[in-house]
Amino acid sequence: MNAVIIEDQLHRIRNDLAAKGLTYESLQDDILDHLCCMIEEKLEAGEAFDVSYGEIMSDIDGNTFSNLQHQTLLLLDYKFQRMKRTTYLLGLLGSLLTIVGALFKIMHWPGAGIIMVLGFMTVVLGFLPLYFILSYREQTEKPNVIFPVVGYLSLLIVFTGAVFKIMHWPGAEMLLRASVIFLLVGFLPLYIVQIFKRSVKTKINPAYIIMLLVGFSIVLILVKVNISKDSIDRYTEIAVDYRASTGVIDSALTNMLEAAGDSAITPDMKKVMSLSEELKADADEMLQGLLAGVDQAGVPIEEVSRKDFRNAGRDAFLDNGLAYAFLEKSGEFKDVLVQLVEDPVLQDQLELDFLFADGQWINGWDPEDDANDPLVINYKIISEFKWKVVSAEYKVMKYLLSEE
């Protein structure tokens, strides 16, 4: 080999490599030798050093050397590789927990909430930040901070909103709405811009997009399409019917008692009447509470606006404990009534009428689950309960009076 690169030229190449971001010495040695071999081939073919070196370097993309060093160092960085494994492990764990939690939730097994929250927390606080840090560090050409940050924030709000929604914590609706806005005005435009700037070759992992779509669909499911106008009208109609029927029974009861005279009222009957009064008052308080949620207390349900409002139930009967007190009293009321009547048919009717108070999830009323239903649905449910109380009272009083 007679064409050997001299020391000055070697110096020049080394400096060029360092200037282009290849500073890691062991790798620099490799590349230096590699380039020299390439140049020497050309020198042997009779080219001058400057020409052949210039040709070789112009064939190599400007970022190649810094990329090469970056990729090599990442591969050698055991902490980074460990972080990568941890990240995927956390992602797996988080999604497993979430799925198991969802299964528990669907099966109504205990512990569903805790498992789901743990799963979500693993994803939101463990997997996602690590994932975004990883993909940020893996970017070689001028790292883009905005994209991972906006992506992480969107997912953070979506997932947090989902947890709040599932756990029935207050503020869920707001978070979910915020996340939709974030996705629509924050992430999507950014993503579209990135697609058009593809020539810049910023690395966008398809996993971003998949996760975002999943998050987005969760939001859509949870926010739910609003209740239809037809359903609102139908629920209103039923609530009005219950109200009318309650009024009819109430006045029939008053007439019946007047006709019987005060002397016919036994202590048992008095007990029934006072329990019923309490229940009716509770029901009325819940009904008015619902309307107060949309600032329309005292307005007849058919004239109320915003009957699709979803946050009224929580204030009206959940936060103040009224719902559970009502359920408990309804149960006691039924027990008293069943004890007083000896007619098995009437007893059975009473048992069935008050199934809602037994807390079993198929027949029972679960205030926790229903609190976020549209206002009109809750209004109809409470109207129905009130009607059940009044009609039970009527049937039992009639029975007791006829026994005398």
Next chain:
Amino acid sequence: MISNDLLKGTLRTIVLKLLADNGRMYGYEITKRVEELSAGKIKLTFGALYPVLHKLEADGHIQTEVEYIGKRVRKYYTLTETGRSWSERKVDEFFDFVNTLTYVLKPTPA
């Protein structure tokens, strides 16, 4: 030319096999040899080759010997003991994969 995507997962196996067959080699020699063996179809860029070499070295599968060529350093890579048995496994694994793939991709006569 064979696309980089196809090559990605097999580069490590190629390097290990070459070192197993040729004893010690330096980086440029590896790219030349691959080009030669593949009749020019596989052109390894140094950007792809050296990260793999450094990773293999860090994992203890290969080791380096340094020689001076004039004023510059040339690193010769050789397999370590663990690297040798690993390379055999990798090559077997790869042929198994290729056979399977041939089976899957070749249309069987009806």
